[in-house]
Amino acid sequence: MNEKLIANWNAKVKPEDIVYHLGDFAFRGANMNLDRIIEFYNRLNGKKILIIGNHDLDWIDKVADKLEYKPVDYLEIKDGNDIVVLCHYPIEDWDGKHHGTMHVHGHIHGRDIISHLPNRFNAGVDVRNYEPVTLEEMKKGASMF
Numbered sequence: 001m002n003e004k005l006i007a008n009w010n011a012k013v014k015p016e017d018i019v020y021h022l023g024d025f026a027f028r029g030a031n032m033n034l035d036r037i038i039e040f041y042n043r044l045n046g047k048k049i050l051i052i053g054n055h056d057l058d059w060i061d062k063v064a065d066k067l068e069y070k071p072v073d074y075l076e077i078k079d080g081n082d083i084v085v086l087c088h089y090p091i092e093d094w095d096g097k098h099h100g101t102m103h104v105h106g107h108i109h110g111r112d113i114i115s116h117l118p119n120r121f122n123a124g125v126d127v128r129n130y131e132p133v134t135l136e137e138m139k140k141g142a143s144m145f
Helices: 002-012 034-043 060-066 135-139
Strands: 018-021 047-050 074-079 082-087 102-105 120-122
Touching (some): 102 135
Parallel strands (some): 018 047, 082 102
Antiparallel strands (some): 074 082
16 A cells, blocks of 8 residues: 555656645554654655644654654645645634635545535545645546535
């Protein structure tokens, strides 16, 4: 599974791309220790900005100094003319929601678990063909969650 996810990522992401990973980067357990997490992180193309997910909480502070950017819980970015709120968890209300600001999240592993809200997108790989997606790809017809 891990090798396929890395291959899918690297097929789509160039080394110079900025990637916002929306949490649950790794689930630490018997087969995933801190060294393997860093190894996988370093094998992925792009400049990676990690939004902390619930499965990251037990390891992220232990490796934060080895990551390219400091992990964060919440981030607002401007992408061209778009303003995007990034958080691991889907939120019901966000700054600018009624003025075109988008919210992109992870955490939800199915398509029908939460209600539809305009401009809210689930970027989780398990609902995105197990590959990273661009904001444009989500806006062009990917389901909104």
